[in-house]
Amino acid sequence: xxxxxxxxxxxxxxxxxxxxxxxxxxxxxxxxxxxxxxxxxxxxxxxxxxxxxxxxxxxxxxxxxxxxxxxxxxxxxxxxxxxxxxxxxxxxxxxxxxxxxxxxxxxxxxxxxxxxxxxxxxxxxxxxxxxxxxxxxxxxxxxxxxxxxxxxxxxxxxxxxxxxxxxxxxxxxxxxxxxxxxxxxxxxxxxxxxxxxxxxxxxxxxxxxxxxxxxxxxxxxxxxxxxxxxxxxxxxxxxxxxxxxxxxxxxxxxxxxxxxxxxxxxxxxxxxxxxxxxxxxxxxxxxxxxxxxxxxxxxxxxxxxxxxxxxxxxxxxxxxxxxxxxxxxxxxxxxxxxxxxxxxxxxxxxxxxxxxxxxxxxxxxxxxxxxxxxxxxxxxxxxxxxxxxxxxxxxxxxxxxxxxxxxxxxxxxxxxxxxxxxxxxxxxxxxxxxxxxxxxxxxxxxxxxxxxxxxxxxxxxxxxxxxxxxxxxxxxxxxxxxxxxxxxxxxxxxxxxxxxxxxxxxxxxxxxxxxxxxxxxxxxxxxxxxxxxxxxxxxxxxxxxxxxxxxxxxxxxxxxxxxxxxxxxxxxxxxxxxxxxxxxxxxxxxxxxxxxxxxxxxxxxxxxxxxxxxxxxxxxxxxxxxxxxxxxxxxxxxxxxxxxxxxxxxxxxxxxxxxxxxxxxxxxxxxxxxxxxxxxxxxxxxxxxxxxxxxxxxxxxxxxxxxxxxxxxxxxxxxxxxxxxxxxxxxxxxxxxxxxxxxxxxxxxxxx
Amino acid sequence: xxxxxxxxxxxxxxxxxxxxxxxxxxxxxxxxxxxxxxxxxxxxxxxxxxxxxxxxxxxxxxxxxxxxxxxxxxxxxxxxxxxxxxxxxxxxxxxxxxxxxxxx
Numbered sequence: 017x018x019x020x021x022x023x024x025x026x027x028x029x030x031x032x033x034x035x036x037x038x039x040x041x042x043x044x045x046x047x048x049x050x051x052x053x054x055x056x057x058x059x060x061x062x063x064x065x066x067x068x069x070x071x072x073x074x075x076x077x078x079x080x081x082x083x084x085x086x087x088x089x090x091x092x093x094x095x096x097x098x099x100x101x102x103x104x105x106x107x108x109x110x111x112x113x114x115x116x117x118x119x120x121x122x123x124x125x126x127x128x129x130x131x132x133x134x135x136x137x138x139x140x141x142x143x144x145x146x147x148x149x150x151x152x153x154x155x156x157x158x159x160x161x162x163x164x165x166x167x168x169x170x171x172x173x174x175x176x177x178x179x180x181x182x183x184x185x186x187x188x189x190x191x192x193x194x195x196x197x198x199x200x201x202x203x204x205x206x207x208x209x210x211x212x213x214x215x216x217x218x219x220x221x222x223x224x225x226x227x228x229x230x231x232x233x234x235x236x237x238x239x240x241x242x243x244x245x246x247x248x249x250x251x252x253x254x255x256x257x258x259x260x261x262x263x264x265x266x267x268x269x270x271x272x273x274x275x276x277x278x279x280x281x282x283x284x285x286x287x288x289x290x291x292x293x294x295x296x297x298x299x300x301x302x303x304x305x306x307x308x309x310x311x312x313x314x315x316x317x318x319x320x321x322x323x324x325x326x327x328x329x330x331x332x333x334x335x336x337x338x339x340x341x342x343x344x345x346x347x348x349x350x351x352x353x354x355x356x357x358x359x360x361x362x363x364x365x366x367x368x369x370x371x372x373x374x375x376x377x378x379x380x381x382x383x384x385x386x387x388x389x390x391x392x393x394x395x396x397x398x399x400x401x402x403x404x405x406x407x408x409x410x411x412x413x414x415x416x417x418x419x420x421x422x423x424x425x426x427x428x429x430x431x432x433x434x435x436x437x438x439x440x441x442x443x444x445x446x447x448x449x450x451x452x453x454x455x456x457x458x459x460x461x462x463x464x465x466x467x468x469x470x471x472x473x474x475x476x477x478x479x480x481x482x483x484x485x486x487x488x489x490x491x492x493x494x495x496x497x498x499x500x501x502x503x504x505x506x507x508x509x510x511x512x513x514x515x516x517x518x519x520x521x522x523x524x525x526x527x528x529x530x531x532x533x534x535x536x537x538x539x540x541x542x543x544x545x546x547x548x549x550x551x552x553x554x555x556x557x558x559x560x561x562x563x564x565x566x567x568x569x570x571x572x573x574x575x576x577x578x579x580x581x582x583x584x585x586x587x588x589x590x591x592x593x594x595x596x597x598x599x600x601x602x603x604x605x606x607x608x609x610x611x612x613x614x615x616x617x618x619x620x621x622x623x624x625x626x627x628x629x630x631x632x633x634x635x636x637x638x639x640x641x642x643x644x645x646x647x648x649x650x651x652x653x654x655x656x657x658x659x660x661x662x663x664x665x666x667x668x669x670x671x672x673x674x675x676x677x678x679x680x681x682x683x684x685x686x687x688x689x690x691x692x693x694x695x696x697x698x699x700x701x702x703x704x705x706x707x708x709x710x711x712x713x714x715x716x717x718x719x720x721x722x723x724x725x726x727x728x729x730x731x732x733x734x735x736x737x738x739x740x741x742x743x744x745x746x747x748x749x750x751x752x753x754x755x756x757x758x759x760x761x762x763x764x765x766x767x768x
Numbered sequence: 769x770x771x772x773x774x775x776x777x778x779x780x781x782x783x784x785x786x787x788x789x790x791x792x793x794x795x796x797x798x799x800x801x802x803x804x805x806x807x808x809x810x811x812x813x814x815x816x817x818x819x820x821x822x823x824x825x826x827x828x829x830x831x832x833x834x835x836x837x838x839x840x841x842x843x844x845x846x847x848x849x850x851x852x853x854x855x856x857x858x859x860x861x862x863x864x865x866x867x868x869x870x871x872x
Contacts, residue, residue, distance in 0.1 A: 017819055017826070017840070064822055420838075423813050423830055425806040429792065431853055432815040433825065434838060439817075445835045456834070478821065624793055689793045709796075 020440035023469035040347035043084030050370035060475035060487030087347040089446040094227035094239040097303035106218035110253035112178035116246035118457035137219035156216030182256035186211035226337035242339040285333030310336035312593035342448035344467035361501035406528040414470030416450040429623035460583030486525040492741040513541040521761040526553035546725035548761035554735040555665035562594035576600025611674030614719030615667035621692030625663025627653035628683035655740035663736030666716035679721035726766025777865040790853035
């Protein structure tokens with residue numbers, strides 16, 4: 017049986033000539049050496065009848081053999097507060113937090129800890145599956161004393177928990193109180209204990225929230241026994257506070273009478289858009305979050321009166337920690353490339369090979385960042401066409417685990433085929449999840465990162481989706497011998513429309529689904545300033561995402577009130593912590609895909625693709641250039657995904673949703689199977705007739721319309737479109753039609 | 769809870785339709801049966817596992833748990849996806865109806 021044994025990632029996704037990019041690789045035991053080369057990717061789909069894999073070696077200093085090694089990944093989220101004066105001289109102690117445990121029965125999990133285990137000094141507060149709240153105190157002699165409350169916690173309920181230790185009399189008190197009110201609640205309670213001898217609660221170890229630690233790696237404590245769930249307002253005090261005093265510390269500022277007793281009180285309702293946690297005590301013992309726990313989530317006091325954390329930050333002063341979240345693998349670099357100054361823009365990869373093992377760490381060489389600014393020929397790139405690589409969507413789908421965990425059999429209407437790549441990903445939960453997965457505690461994944469191996473974002477991945485499907489477009493452009501630059505979502509997010517305006521025509525890939533506000537603005541401005549846009553896929557411009565300037569490679573998304581989605585955000589958590597923007601469908605933010613590109617997501621199915629039929633609009637003189645030398649009525653009854661150009665996810669035109677009034681629908685698909693079902697956001701009442709055979713709305717539209725200042729938009733309406741380009745050695749009506757459009761879109765003659 | 773749609777074991781005409789065209793599209797009546805068969809718990813669900821890409825597949829059952837590998841059923845190897853679909857259809861027919869699928 018084939019096994020995958022090698023994977024890697026790069027620190028950048030798009031680099032300009034002259035810039036540096038580092039590559040990190042991990043090999044399973046037994047892969048002692050591997051060959052690395054930089055290649056330009058030409059083609060990827062190696063299924064029978066497909067174009068096969070092809071690349072072109074870029075001679076660089078990278079080419080050579082490298083030693084294979086296993087690189088460790090430390091995942092799971094927690095906070096670290098360095099040891100400091102705030103915690104000096106501790107003898108007595110109070111600890112408190114409001115907690116919302118999501119997996120209290122899984123294993124022991126740490127709420128807050130500051131422990132030097134070897135010395136037997138420090139403290140830690142835990143949840144325990146059988147005993148509920150547990151306090152550990154060092155005995156000062158290499159041992160730890162433990163005190164347990166004895167009542168298991170109920171999952172997904174808010175509790176106020178606290179523990180005190182009085183060094184004067186050795187008394188320990190533990191309390192856990194359910195904040196909601198249920199009859200027959202047995203989970204609330206308290207316990208008192210007498211410490212057998214003096215405890216040693218002070219130590220020089222860092223303080224962790226939501227984790228304990230025994231070791232350091234890569235310059236920070238490694239979090240273990242991570243708490244799954246929400247923590248709000250953790251407090252550490254240097255005196256055994258009374259219950260009434262502790263109650264005053266749940267919200268708001270630290271009362272003046274307690275200021276001298278408080279070591280730290282962290283208000284998670286500040287600095288949402290950062291990794292910082294802010295101590296509101298005079299000590300200012302601020303800390304840092306590791307591995308992207310979820311911020312801007314409801315706290316214990318959320319009332320529903322405000323739906324945005326920016327309007328009521330005090331009701332969102334909780335952080336949701338997760339034992340399987342990940343920002344950056346932080347592996348050591350295996351090799352580095354300084355992109356040669358004369359490297360043409362394109363889609364490249366670090367190709368890794370060892371025996372039957374292969375991996376492609378894919379990246380883009382973009383055009384130079386700075387033009388000469390003179391507005392002359394030097395300000396025009398060599399190519400008039402830019403291919404826009406949807407890196408945001410790659411990140412959203414990266415490491416999708418559903419295929420291996422459920423088989424997705426009802427989606428595909430076929431038996432699942434599990435590839436070696438899928439088994440490898442399942443063997444590596446530490447590589448983190450896609451935005452289509454749940455975390456271990458059932459919480460939907462709302463952050464992604466590219467600073468980790470994204471196993472399915474590979475040019476040859478057998479699941480033809482995103483990059484592997486987009487290789488059909490790259491292969492076609494290469495075969496057409498059309499010069500093109502390659503740019504990415506991240507480039508467009510940073511540079512705005514000025515990057516697009518270097519080109520006559522911008523072509524998307526097959527499924528550009530995720531868009532930040534600057535990305536949307538750039539594409540819209542391009543279409544309004546005479547640019548020509550070829551939208552070569554389906555279900556594009558659909559979900560809104562956010563980036564953070566100080567967190568390169570990370571992305572946020574919330575799956576809000578509707579949309580075709582694998583999980584749903586909690587009520588009141590529709591606003592993105594990174595930017596404060598309302599998340600979810602762009603439609604719900606007043607910007608429909610139909611208004612941008614003429615069509616928008618209407619249906620999906622994954623068994624058989626179908627074909628398009630020309631419409632009366634296709635005979636309009638304005639559309640004549642599209643159908644030049646095409647006599648066929650049926651377009652695209654072939655293709656490498658489901659045997660048709662109309663397949664997977666379909667977009668249709670709709671005046672009601674904003675398709676420009678003058679748009680031409682030049683072809684429409686038909687005869688979709690019942691596995692194609694209309695998207696839920698377009699359904700009011702549920703009816704029997706939502707499948708492709710019954711519902712006329714289940715179809716894709718090919719749309720063309722002119723935009724101001726001589727521009728134009730062409731939209732294929734289907735993810736499957738590009739899979740038909742290769743058919744019959746590119747001699748087919750999908751290829752010809754696409755070429756007709758591209759030729760006209762590269763022609764500077766303005767559209768009327 | 770799994771789908772409750774009953775499969776009538778006397779409808780061997782639908783089984784024959786599946787055997788003749790296992791990849792579909794299927795008639796509406798057959799699709800109801802196929803949907804019933806595909807709507808199983810993830811743990812134990814039959815899947816194909818690639819032995820040789822695009823050439824040879826083994827039958828396996830999912831663990832349904834992240835980090836836990838599937839279980840390969842070593843005696844079941846296929847050189848076409850169609851044959852694999854037919855084999856699993858037979859197994860599920862018997863599992864759901866309680867009687868083996870007999871087609872002369």
